[in-house]
Amino acid sequence: MTDAEVVQPPRTNRRGDATRKNMLDAALRALSTGDPGAVSANRIAKEIGATWGAVKYQFGDADGLWAAVLRRTAERRAHSFESTEPTTPLRARVAAIIDTLYDGLTATDSRAIENLRAALPRDPLELERLYPQTAAELKSWGQSWLATCQQAFSDVDVDPDRVREVAAFIPGAMRGITSERQLGSFADLDLARRGLTNAIVAYVSTRAHS
Template identity: 70%
Template sequence: MVEPMTQTTAPRRTNRRGQATRDAMLDAALRALATGDVAAASANRIAKDAGATWGAVKYQFGDIDGLWAAVLQRTAERRGQLEPAHFARALTSTAAPEAPLSERVAAIIDVLFDGLSAPDSRAIETLRAALPRDGAELERLYPRTSAELQSWGRSWIEACQTAFADVDVDPERVREVASFIPGAMRGLVSERQLGSYYDLDLARRGLTGAIVTYLQHSRG
Protein backbone atom coordinates (compact mmCIF):
# COMPACT_ATOMS: atom_id res chain seq x y z
CA MET A 1 0.00 0.00 0.00
CA VAL A 2 1.33 3.43 -0.84
CA GLU A 3 1.84 5.82 2.02
CA PRO A 4 -1.18 8.11 2.55
CA MET A 5 -0.87 11.82 2.11
CA THR A 6 0.69 13.30 5.23
CA GLN A 7 0.82 17.00 4.43
CA THR A 8 -0.68 19.41 1.97
CA THR A 9 2.23 21.47 0.70
CA ALA A 10 1.41 22.58 -2.82
CA PRO A 11 3.84 21.62 -5.58
CA ARG A 12 6.08 24.51 -6.56
CA ARG A 13 6.28 26.20 -9.91
CA THR A 14 9.49 25.16 -11.62
CA ASN A 15 12.10 26.85 -13.77
CA ARG A 16 13.96 24.99 -16.51
CA ARG A 17 16.38 23.33 -14.12
CA GLY A 18 13.57 22.50 -11.73
CA GLN A 19 11.56 21.03 -14.61
CA ALA A 20 14.48 18.76 -15.51
CA THR A 21 14.63 17.57 -11.89
CA ARG A 22 10.89 17.02 -11.86
CA ASP A 23 11.03 15.05 -15.12
CA ALA A 24 13.84 12.88 -13.77
CA MET A 25 11.76 12.07 -10.69
CA LEU A 26 8.73 11.17 -12.80
CA ASP A 27 10.86 8.95 -15.02
CA ALA A 28 12.30 7.23 -11.93
CA ALA A 29 8.81 6.66 -10.57
CA LEU A 30 7.59 5.17 -13.86
CA ARG A 31 10.63 2.90 -14.16
CA ALA A 32 10.18 1.61 -10.63
CA LEU A 33 6.45 1.02 -11.05
CA ALA A 34 6.93 -0.66 -14.45
CA THR A 35 8.78 -3.51 -12.71
CA GLY A 36 5.40 -4.69 -11.42
CA ASP A 37 6.61 -4.69 -7.82
CA VAL A 38 3.89 -3.12 -5.66
CA ALA A 39 6.59 -2.19 -3.16
CA ALA A 40 7.86 0.25 -5.79
CA ALA A 41 4.90 2.49 -4.93
CA SER A 42 6.84 3.86 -2.00
CA ALA A 43 7.84 7.45 -1.45
CA ASN A 44 11.29 6.48 -0.17
CA ARG A 45 11.84 3.99 -3.00
CA ILE A 46 11.02 6.60 -5.63
CA ALA A 47 13.27 9.16 -3.98
CA LYS A 48 16.14 6.66 -3.81
CA ASP A 49 15.72 5.62 -7.45
CA ALA A 50 15.69 9.29 -8.46
CA GLY A 51 18.90 9.89 -6.49
CA ALA A 52 17.14 12.39 -4.27
CA THR A 53 15.75 12.75 -0.78
CA TRP A 54 12.05 12.48 -0.06
CA GLY A 55 12.22 16.14 0.94
CA ALA A 56 13.36 17.00 -2.59
CA VAL A 57 10.46 15.01 -4.07
CA LYS A 58 8.01 16.83 -1.80
CA TYR A 59 9.55 20.12 -2.88
CA GLN A 60 8.58 19.30 -6.46
CA PHE A 61 5.20 17.61 -5.97
CA GLY A 62 3.93 18.68 -2.56
CA ASP A 63 3.26 15.15 -1.25
CA ILE A 64 2.88 11.56 -2.40
CA ASP A 65 -0.59 12.35 -3.74
CA GLY A 66 0.88 15.08 -5.91
CA LEU A 67 3.56 12.71 -7.17
CA TRP A 68 1.08 10.01 -8.20
CA ALA A 69 -1.22 12.54 -9.84
CA ALA A 70 1.76 13.86 -11.83
CA VAL A 71 2.74 10.31 -12.84
CA LEU A 72 -0.79 9.70 -14.15
CA GLN A 73 -0.80 12.98 -16.01
CA ARG A 74 2.58 12.22 -17.59
CA THR A 75 1.34 8.95 -19.03
CA ALA A 76 -1.89 10.61 -20.21
CA GLU A 77 0.14 13.28 -22.01
CA ARG A 78 2.22 10.64 -23.77
CA ARG A 79 -0.91 8.96 -25.10
CA GLY A 80 -2.53 12.22 -26.12
CA GLN A 81 -5.31 11.40 -23.68
CA LEU A 82 -5.68 14.97 -22.45
CA GLU A 83 -7.35 15.91 -25.75
CA PRO A 84 -10.19 13.47 -26.57
CA ALA A 85 -10.25 14.31 -30.30
CA HIS A 86 -6.52 13.61 -30.60
CA PHE A 87 -6.88 10.52 -28.43
CA ALA A 88 -9.69 9.25 -30.67
CA ARG A 89 -7.44 9.60 -33.73
CA ALA A 90 -4.68 7.70 -31.94
CA LEU A 91 -7.09 4.89 -31.06
CA THR A 92 -8.13 4.42 -34.68
CA SER A 93 -4.81 5.35 -36.28
CA THR A 94 -4.57 2.11 -38.27
CA ALA A 95 -8.00 2.62 -39.82
CA ALA A 96 -8.79 5.00 -42.68
CA PRO A 97 -10.64 8.22 -41.73
CA GLU A 98 -13.87 6.95 -43.31
CA ALA A 99 -13.34 3.33 -42.23
CA PRO A 100 -16.41 1.21 -41.45
CA LEU A 101 -17.40 0.37 -37.90
CA SER A 102 -15.67 -3.03 -37.91
CA GLU A 103 -12.29 -1.55 -38.84
CA ARG A 104 -12.54 1.13 -36.18
CA VAL A 105 -13.39 -1.38 -33.46
CA ALA A 106 -10.58 -3.68 -34.59
CA ALA A 107 -8.13 -0.74 -34.51
CA ILE A 108 -9.08 0.12 -30.91
CA ILE A 109 -8.74 -3.53 -29.86
CA ASP A 110 -5.28 -3.69 -31.47
CA VAL A 111 -4.13 -0.43 -29.84
CA LEU A 112 -5.13 -1.65 -26.39
CA PHE A 113 -3.71 -5.14 -26.90
CA ASP A 114 -0.31 -3.66 -27.72
CA GLY A 115 -0.47 -0.66 -25.43
CA LEU A 116 -1.42 -2.47 -22.23
CA SER A 117 1.92 -4.29 -22.30
CA ALA A 118 3.91 -1.06 -22.61
CA PRO A 119 6.03 0.12 -19.63
CA ASP A 120 3.73 3.07 -18.87
CA SER A 121 0.71 0.77 -18.70
CA ARG A 122 2.52 -1.69 -16.44
CA ALA A 123 3.49 1.22 -14.20
CA ILE A 124 -0.10 2.40 -13.89
CA GLU A 125 -1.34 -1.13 -13.17
CA THR A 126 1.22 -1.41 -10.35
CA LEU A 127 0.18 1.94 -8.90
CA ARG A 128 -3.51 1.04 -9.07
CA ALA A 129 -2.80 -2.24 -7.29
CA ALA A 130 -1.17 -0.32 -4.44
CA LEU A 131 -3.92 2.30 -4.07
CA PRO A 132 -7.09 1.78 -2.00
CA ARG A 133 -9.80 -0.15 -3.85
CA ASP A 134 -12.65 1.77 -2.24
CA GLY A 135 -13.38 4.95 -4.18
CA ALA A 136 -14.31 7.00 -1.11
CA GLU A 137 -11.13 5.99 0.69
CA LEU A 138 -9.03 6.72 -2.37
CA GLU A 139 -10.58 10.18 -2.68
CA ARG A 140 -10.05 10.87 1.02
CA LEU A 141 -6.40 9.78 1.12
CA TYR A 142 -5.30 10.77 -2.39
CA PRO A 143 -7.73 13.39 -3.73
CA ARG A 144 -5.53 14.54 -6.61
CA THR A 145 -4.72 11.00 -7.70
CA SER A 146 -8.40 10.08 -7.51
CA ALA A 147 -9.37 13.11 -9.60
CA GLU A 148 -6.77 12.21 -12.22
CA LEU A 149 -8.05 8.64 -12.47
CA GLN A 150 -11.63 9.86 -12.80
CA SER A 151 -10.59 12.24 -15.57
CA TRP A 152 -9.03 9.26 -17.37
CA GLY A 153 -12.36 7.48 -17.37
CA ARG A 154 -14.17 10.50 -18.75
CA SER A 155 -11.60 11.18 -21.48
CA TRP A 156 -11.55 7.51 -22.54
CA ILE A 157 -15.32 7.36 -22.98
CA GLU A 158 -15.36 10.72 -24.76
CA ALA A 159 -12.59 9.58 -27.10
CA CYS A 160 -14.50 6.40 -27.97
CA GLN A 161 -17.67 8.38 -28.64
CA THR A 162 -15.66 10.75 -30.84
CA ALA A 163 -14.18 7.80 -32.74
CA PHE A 164 -17.71 6.64 -33.68
CA ALA A 165 -19.40 10.03 -33.89
CA ASP A 166 -19.98 9.83 -37.66
CA VAL A 167 -21.24 6.24 -37.55
CA ASP A 168 -24.93 5.46 -37.08
CA VAL A 169 -24.70 3.92 -33.62
CA ASP A 170 -26.25 4.78 -30.27
CA PRO A 171 -23.82 6.90 -28.19
CA GLU A 172 -25.07 5.20 -25.02
CA ARG A 173 -24.08 1.81 -26.41
CA VAL A 174 -20.69 3.22 -27.33
CA ARG A 175 -20.41 4.35 -23.71
CA GLU A 176 -21.28 0.85 -22.50
CA VAL A 177 -18.73 -0.73 -24.83
CA ALA A 178 -16.07 1.81 -23.82
CA SER A 179 -16.68 0.92 -20.18
CA PHE A 180 -15.89 -2.78 -20.59
CA ILE A 181 -13.24 -2.85 -23.35
CA PRO A 182 -10.25 -1.97 -21.09
CA GLY A 183 -11.09 -4.75 -18.63
CA ALA A 184 -11.65 -7.26 -21.42
CA MET A 185 -8.35 -6.34 -23.03
CA ARG A 186 -6.50 -6.63 -19.73
CA GLY A 187 -7.78 -10.19 -19.58
CA LEU A 188 -6.39 -10.99 -23.03
CA VAL A 189 -3.08 -9.28 -22.26
CA SER A 190 -2.84 -11.29 -19.04
CA GLU A 191 -3.42 -14.47 -21.06
CA ARG A 192 -0.58 -13.50 -23.38
CA GLN A 193 1.78 -12.81 -20.48
CA LEU A 194 0.92 -16.07 -18.73
CA GLY A 195 1.25 -18.14 -21.89
CA SER A 196 -2.28 -18.85 -23.00
CA TYR A 197 -3.58 -22.11 -24.45
CA TYR A 198 -6.10 -20.06 -26.42
CA ASP A 199 -5.67 -18.51 -29.85
CA LEU A 200 -5.57 -14.85 -28.85
CA ASP A 201 -5.88 -13.61 -32.44
CA LEU A 202 -9.11 -15.59 -32.65
CA ALA A 203 -10.19 -14.15 -29.29
CA ARG A 204 -9.58 -10.60 -30.51
CA ARG A 205 -11.55 -11.22 -33.70
CA GLY A 206 -14.39 -12.69 -31.66
CA LEU A 207 -14.44 -9.72 -29.29
CA THR A 208 -14.36 -7.31 -32.24
CA GLY A 209 -17.25 -9.13 -33.92
CA ALA A 210 -19.33 -9.16 -30.74
CA ILE A 211 -18.84 -5.42 -30.21
CA VAL A 212 -19.64 -4.61 -33.84
CA THR A 213 -22.81 -6.69 -33.74
CA TYR A 214 -23.95 -5.01 -30.52
CA LEU A 215 -23.32 -1.53 -31.92
CA GLN A 216 -24.90 -2.28 -35.29
CA HIS A 217 -28.13 -3.32 -33.63
CA SER A 218 -28.24 -0.22 -31.45
CA ARG A 219 -30.61 1.50 -33.90
CA GLY A 220 -32.80 -1.54 -34.39
Protein backbone atom coordinates in the same frame (compact mmCIF):
# COMPACT_ATOMS: atom_id res chain seq x y z
CA MET B 1 3.31 52.81 -16.56
CA THR B 2 7.03 52.97 -17.32
CA ASP B 3 9.04 50.22 -18.97
CA ALA B 4 10.52 49.42 -15.59
CA GLU B 5 7.05 48.90 -14.18
CA VAL B 6 5.93 46.45 -16.86
CA VAL B 7 5.42 43.03 -15.29
CA GLN B 8 7.47 40.46 -17.13
CA PRO B 9 6.10 36.91 -17.53
CA PRO B 10 7.93 34.35 -15.39
CA ARG B 11 10.75 32.54 -17.11
CA THR B 12 10.45 28.81 -17.60
CA ASN B 13 12.71 26.97 -15.21
CA ARG B 14 14.13 24.51 -17.70
CA ARG B 15 16.36 22.86 -15.15
CA GLY B 16 13.40 22.35 -12.81
CA ASP B 17 11.29 20.94 -15.66
CA ALA B 18 14.06 18.51 -16.58
CA THR B 19 14.42 17.42 -12.95
CA ARG B 20 10.69 16.86 -12.69
CA LYS B 21 10.62 14.85 -15.92
CA ASN B 22 13.56 12.71 -14.82
CA MET B 23 11.87 12.01 -11.50
CA LEU B 24 8.65 10.94 -13.22
CA ASP B 25 10.46 8.69 -15.68
CA ALA B 26 12.39 7.08 -12.83
CA ALA B 27 9.17 6.63 -10.84
CA LEU B 28 7.55 4.89 -13.82
CA ARG B 29 10.51 2.55 -14.20
CA ALA B 30 10.37 1.66 -10.51
CA LEU B 31 6.62 1.10 -10.55
CA SER B 32 6.78 -0.98 -13.74
CA THR B 33 8.79 -3.69 -11.97
CA GLY B 34 5.51 -4.85 -10.43
CA ASP B 35 7.04 -4.88 -6.96
CA PRO B 36 4.30 -3.71 -4.55
CA GLY B 37 7.02 -2.13 -2.42
CA ALA B 38 7.83 0.22 -5.31
CA VAL B 39 4.62 2.12 -4.58
CA SER B 40 6.40 4.23 -2.00
CA ALA B 41 7.30 7.85 -2.59
CA ASN B 42 10.20 7.59 -0.14
CA ARG B 43 11.59 4.49 -1.85
CA ILE B 44 11.26 6.07 -5.29
CA ALA B 45 13.09 9.16 -4.01
CA LYS B 46 15.98 6.93 -2.90
CA GLU B 47 16.04 4.98 -6.16
CA ILE B 48 16.28 8.14 -8.25
CA GLY B 49 19.01 9.51 -6.01
CA ALA B 50 16.94 12.36 -4.60
CA THR B 51 15.90 13.34 -1.12
CA TRP B 52 12.25 13.17 -0.09
CA GLY B 53 12.47 16.95 0.33
CA ALA B 54 13.41 17.33 -3.34
CA VAL B 55 10.46 15.18 -4.41
CA LYS B 56 8.12 17.17 -2.16
CA TYR B 57 9.46 20.40 -3.68
CA GLN B 58 8.43 19.15 -7.14
CA PHE B 59 5.15 17.41 -6.31
CA GLY B 60 4.02 18.47 -2.83
CA ASP B 61 3.37 15.00 -1.40
CA ALA B 62 2.81 11.38 -2.43
CA ASP B 63 -0.64 12.26 -3.80
CA GLY B 64 0.90 14.93 -6.01
CA LEU B 65 3.56 12.48 -7.20
CA TRP B 66 1.06 9.75 -8.13
CA ALA B 67 -1.19 12.27 -9.90
CA ALA B 68 1.81 13.57 -11.86
CA VAL B 69 2.78 10.01 -12.81
CA LEU B 70 -0.72 9.41 -14.17
CA ARG B 71 -0.68 12.73 -16.02
CA ARG B 72 2.70 11.89 -17.56
CA THR B 73 1.44 8.61 -18.97
CA ALA B 74 -1.70 10.33 -20.26
CA GLU B 75 0.42 12.84 -22.13
CA ARG B 76 2.51 10.08 -23.69
CA ARG B 77 -0.53 8.19 -24.97
CA ALA B 78 -2.41 11.31 -26.11
CA HIS B 79 -2.26 10.36 -29.81
CA SER B 80 -2.66 6.60 -29.41
CA PHE B 81 -6.18 6.47 -30.85
CA GLU B 82 -5.89 8.89 -33.78
CA SER B 83 -6.88 6.08 -36.18
CA THR B 84 -10.37 5.96 -34.64
CA GLU B 85 -11.61 8.98 -36.61
CA PRO B 86 -14.99 8.52 -38.38
CA THR B 87 -13.24 8.76 -41.78
CA THR B 88 -11.86 5.25 -41.13
CA PRO B 89 -14.14 2.23 -41.77
CA LEU B 90 -15.96 1.17 -38.60
CA ARG B 91 -14.37 -2.27 -38.28
CA ALA B 92 -10.90 -0.80 -38.81
CA ARG B 93 -11.59 1.75 -36.06
CA VAL B 94 -12.62 -0.91 -33.57
CA ALA B 95 -9.71 -3.15 -34.55
CA ALA B 96 -7.35 -0.20 -34.03
CA ILE B 97 -8.68 0.32 -30.49
CA ILE B 98 -8.33 -3.38 -29.66
CA ASP B 99 -4.83 -3.66 -31.15
CA THR B 100 -3.65 -0.46 -29.45
CA LEU B 101 -4.76 -1.77 -26.06
CA TYR B 102 -3.32 -5.22 -26.77
CA ASP B 103 0.10 -3.69 -27.36
CA GLY B 104 -0.18 -0.90 -24.82
CA LEU B 105 -1.23 -2.95 -21.80
CA THR B 106 2.16 -4.67 -21.69
CA ALA B 107 4.15 -1.43 -22.07
CA THR B 108 6.20 0.04 -19.22
CA ASP B 109 3.69 2.79 -18.50
CA SER B 110 0.77 0.36 -18.26
CA ARG B 111 2.65 -2.00 -15.95
CA ALA B 112 3.55 0.95 -13.73
CA ILE B 113 -0.03 2.18 -13.54
CA GLU B 114 -1.37 -1.31 -12.81
CA ASN B 115 1.07 -1.61 -9.91
CA LEU B 116 0.12 1.84 -8.61
CA ARG B 117 -3.61 1.17 -8.87
CA ALA B 118 -3.25 -2.14 -7.05
CA ALA B 119 -1.79 -0.30 -4.06
CA LEU B 120 -4.40 2.47 -3.95
CA PRO B 121 -7.67 2.21 -1.98
CA ARG B 122 -10.36 0.31 -3.89
CA ASP B 123 -13.24 2.35 -2.46
CA PRO B 124 -13.67 5.54 -4.55
CA LEU B 125 -14.64 7.64 -1.53
CA GLU B 126 -11.61 6.45 0.42
CA LEU B 127 -9.40 7.13 -2.60
CA GLU B 128 -10.78 10.66 -2.92
CA ARG B 129 -10.26 11.28 0.78
CA LEU B 130 -6.67 10.06 0.95
CA TYR B 131 -5.47 10.88 -2.57
CA PRO B 132 -7.73 13.61 -4.02
CA GLN B 133 -5.37 14.62 -6.84
CA THR B 134 -4.78 11.01 -7.86
CA ALA B 135 -8.52 10.28 -7.77
CA ALA B 136 -9.21 13.31 -9.96
CA GLU B 137 -6.59 12.20 -12.48
CA LEU B 138 -8.03 8.68 -12.65
CA LYS B 139 -11.49 10.14 -13.14
CA SER B 140 -10.20 12.25 -16.02
CA TRP B 141 -8.80 9.07 -17.57
CA GLY B 142 -12.28 7.55 -17.54
CA GLN B 143 -13.75 10.65 -19.12
CA SER B 144 -11.06 10.73 -21.80
CA TRP B 145 -11.57 7.05 -22.62
CA LEU B 146 -15.35 7.52 -22.94
CA ALA B 147 -14.74 10.49 -25.23
CA THR B 148 -12.47 8.31 -27.38
CA CYS B 149 -15.22 5.70 -27.76
CA GLN B 150 -17.87 8.35 -28.44
CA GLN B 151 -15.64 9.80 -31.15
CA ALA B 152 -15.03 6.36 -32.65
CA PHE B 153 -18.79 5.76 -33.05
CA SER B 154 -19.90 9.35 -33.67
CA ASP B 155 -21.10 8.59 -37.19
CA VAL B 156 -23.02 5.44 -36.19
CA ASP B 157 -26.72 5.60 -35.33
CA VAL B 158 -26.28 3.91 -31.98
CA ASP B 159 -27.88 4.31 -28.57
CA PRO B 160 -25.45 6.36 -26.40
CA ASP B 161 -25.96 3.80 -23.63
CA ARG B 162 -24.44 1.14 -25.88
CA VAL B 163 -21.37 3.28 -26.40
CA ARG B 164 -21.00 3.68 -22.64
CA GLU B 165 -21.39 -0.09 -22.21
CA VAL B 166 -18.70 -0.76 -24.83
CA ALA B 167 -16.40 1.81 -23.20
CA ALA B 168 -16.95 0.11 -19.84
CA PHE B 169 -16.20 -3.47 -20.89
CA ILE B 170 -13.37 -3.07 -23.42
CA PRO B 171 -10.57 -2.33 -20.89
CA GLY B 172 -11.49 -5.34 -18.72
CA ALA B 173 -11.83 -7.63 -21.73
CA MET B 174 -8.45 -6.53 -23.06
CA ARG B 175 -6.80 -7.02 -19.68
CA GLY B 176 -8.09 -10.58 -19.73
CA ILE B 177 -6.68 -11.23 -23.20
CA THR B 178 -3.41 -9.54 -22.25
CA SER B 179 -3.18 -11.70 -19.12
CA GLU B 180 -3.60 -14.80 -21.30
CA ARG B 181 -0.79 -13.51 -23.49
CA GLN B 182 1.54 -13.05 -20.52
CA LEU B 183 0.69 -16.45 -19.06
CA GLY B 184 1.33 -18.24 -22.34
CA SER B 185 -2.22 -19.18 -23.23
CA PHE B 186 -3.12 -22.12 -25.47
CA ALA B 187 -5.92 -20.00 -26.90
CA ASP B 188 -5.57 -18.28 -30.27
CA LEU B 189 -5.39 -14.66 -29.11
CA ASP B 190 -5.51 -13.27 -32.65
CA LEU B 191 -8.81 -15.09 -33.02
CA ALA B 192 -9.95 -13.71 -29.68
CA ARG B 193 -9.22 -10.15 -30.76
CA ARG B 194 -11.02 -10.62 -34.06
CA GLY B 195 -14.00 -12.08 -32.25
CA LEU B 196 -14.14 -9.18 -29.80
CA THR B 197 -13.82 -6.69 -32.66
CA ASN B 198 -16.63 -8.36 -34.63
CA ALA B 199 -18.86 -8.53 -31.54
CA ILE B 200 -18.42 -4.81 -30.83
CA VAL B 201 -19.06 -3.85 -34.46
CA ALA B 202 -22.23 -5.99 -34.53
CA TYR B 203 -23.45 -4.56 -31.22
CA VAL B 204 -23.05 -0.90 -32.16
CA SER B 205 -24.36 -1.49 -35.70
CA THR B 206 -27.60 -3.16 -34.61
CA ARG B 207 -30.45 -1.01 -33.37
CA ALA B 208 -31.79 -2.07 -29.99
CA HIS B 209 -35.41 -3.28 -30.00
CA SER B 210 -37.73 -1.22 -27.82
